[in-house]
Amino acid sequence: MxxxxxxxxxxxxxxxxxxxxxxxxxxxxxxxxxxxxxxCCADAIEERAKEGMIRHGFNSFTTDWNELLQNKQISAVSITTPNDHHQNIICAASSAKKHILCEKPVGKTPSQTVVIQDAIKKNGVLSFVGFNYRWAPMIQYAKQLIDQGQLGEITHFRSRYFEGYARSPDEPISWRFDESVSGTGVLNDMLSHTTDLAHFLVGSIKMVISNRKTWIKTRPVASSETPSTNSPSQQQVTNEDYVGGLMKFSNDARGSFEACRIITGPQQELKVEINGTKGAIIWDFERMNELQVYLNPEREPIRQGYTRLFSNPEYPFHKHFNPGQGTGLGYEDLKTIEVSRFLSSVAEGKQAKPGIQEALEVASVHAAVAKSWESEQWEEVRPIEGK
Ligand SMILES: NC(=O)c1ccc[n+]([C@@H]2O[C@H](COP(=O)([O-])OP(=O)(O)OC[C@H]3O[C@@H](n4cnc5c(N)ncnc54)[C@H](O)[C@@H]3O)[C@@H](O)[C@H]2O)c1
Structure with missing residues (x-):
């Protein structure tokens, strides 16, 4: 060991x-x-850093992430700050020769993602990204079916990521609603996951057309953050609540995507539907231990319709958590799988996926999505330039 x-x-x-x-x-x-x-764990707020140390058993805590990066005992770091700090921390961490697991969207902007990739390449460290939904056993199984050709040629991809965490206008403002900290809104926060799933399951995207909308334009400042009566009680929301659009894949499949943080009804509906010439699948995070599969209509013409499969130890990663059929995994188990893939790549000294290259591919699609908001036209997905 x-x-x-x-x-x-x-x-x-x-x-x-x-x-x-x-x-x-x-x-x-x-x-x-x-x-x-x-x-060591770090947080800008001392009591959070100290609580992290106590809860998880870190040897030490600090409020200065630079100090953490100078610690020679540390070989790998997780970067889990809001998006605006990712670039500075990753550049410093890679200079300090630490391997990096960064939360999505990695760069706050697409061009920051390029700068980050340059730093990682220059310093020769390994990177990994928090696109955790790839690791659901039933998504892994769907990937196997697609790679084996069991769905035939892929013709359609539809994704939607609907959450209601911001549906109440009384939900206080936070960094997620602030363009200067988060970058884009649901595009960075939510669509980054489904764009990654589109790449993982179907392949590269060549064209997009998109629109966005912000319904709730101001939000209250949390009472704990308004010490004086002169402080403003409402603040501007500076990024989008909703993104929707269409895409064309390089393999000529057609697709659609939506993400929304203020929708009523769904709680955490991260859903992908894929159709091919021989079969189809549907997966929804709200039922992450199930996969709906429709295979080979010619072979069984009478049994038309989807079959619902339940996760069991035969599917990738399930047996690491329990030996029970239909005994489901949860969200945090996906993070444990993610960390296992990251540290396995460190153990082997080999870059694994999803790393900075996959984050850059998502960022390139998102740069085209944002361009389409302005042009209201189809936009080609092109390599992005760093700043
Ligand atoms: N993969 C996923 O499913 C998933 C889910 C949620 C969030 N995220 C991503 O994780 C990241 C963090 O999100 P979160 O929900 O944990 O945010 P959060 O607000 O709960 O936590 C962020 C923490 O970073 C600290 N921080 C801010 N500036 C810092 C600095 N300079 N140095 C050290 N600490 C600092 C804050 O004090 C806070 O404790 C974001 O990039 C977000 O997009 C990913």
């Missing part, structure tokens, strides 16, 4: 999730031969 020192930067939702995933690694994926040691 090889010991590997870990640092986590940004102890909010994702910082805790990554820390728990590292803590589970030896138990769930013992065969990788790595024992992660939680050396």
């Amino acid at each position: 090889r010991s590997l020192g870990i640092g986590v930067i940004g102890m909010g939702w994702m910082g805790h999730t990554h820390s728990r995933a590292y803590r589970q690694l030896q138990d769930r994926f013992n065969e990788i031969g790595i024992v992660p040691h939680l050396i």
Whole structure:
């Protein structure tokens, strides 16, 4: 067993999730031969950094991520801050020769993603990205069916990512609604996952046309953040609540996409539907342990319609969590699988997917999506330039 020192930067939702995933690694994926040691966690807010240390058993905490990066015991870092810090932290982490697991969308903007890729390449470190929905056992199985040709030639892809976390106008403003911190709104926050799934399952995207909308234009400032009565009680929302559009894939499949954070009804409906000339699949994160499959209509003309499969230990990764048929995995298990793939790549010294290259491919599509908001035309997906 090889010991590997870990640092986590940004102890909010994702910082805790990554820390728990590292803590589970030896138990769930013992065969990788790595024992992660939680050396240091960082957060700009001291009490969050200290709480992270106590909850997860890090050796130390700091409010200065630079200090964490200078720690020679640390070989790999998770970057789980809001998007505006990713570029600076990744550039410094790669100079300090740390391997990097960064949360999506990696660069706050597409051009920042190019700068990040340059730094990673120059310093020869390994990168990995938090596109965790790839790791759902039933998505992995869908990928196997597609790669084996069981769906035939892929003709259609539809994705939607509908959440209601911001549906109430009383939901306080946070960094997610601030273009200067988050970059785009649901495009960075939510569509990055489904664009990655489109690439993973179908292939590269060559053209897009898109539109966006912001319904809730101001939001209240949380009362804890308004110490003086002169502070404004409402702040402007500076990025989009909704993105929708169409796409054409390089293999000539046609697709559509939507993402929304204020919708009523769905709670966490991250859904992909793929149709080919011989079959089709439907997967929805709200039922992440199920896959609807429709195969070979010619062979069984009477049995038309989808069959619902339940995850079981035969499907990729399931048995790492339990030996039960239909005994489902949860969201955080996807993060444990993600960390296992990252550390497995570190153990082998080989770049794995999804790394910075896959993040850049998503960013290139999103640059074309954003261009289409202005032009109201179809836009070609092109390589992006760094700043
Ligand atoms: N893969 C997923 O499913 C998923 C889900 C949620 C968030 N995310 C991504 O994870 C990242 C973090 O999101 P979150 O929801 O955990 O945010 P969060 O607001 O819950 O946590 C962010 C933390 O970073 C800290 N921070 C801010 N600036 C810092 C700095 N300079 N140094 C150190 N710490 C700093 C904040 O104090 C906060 O504790 C974002 O990039 C987001 O897009 C991914």
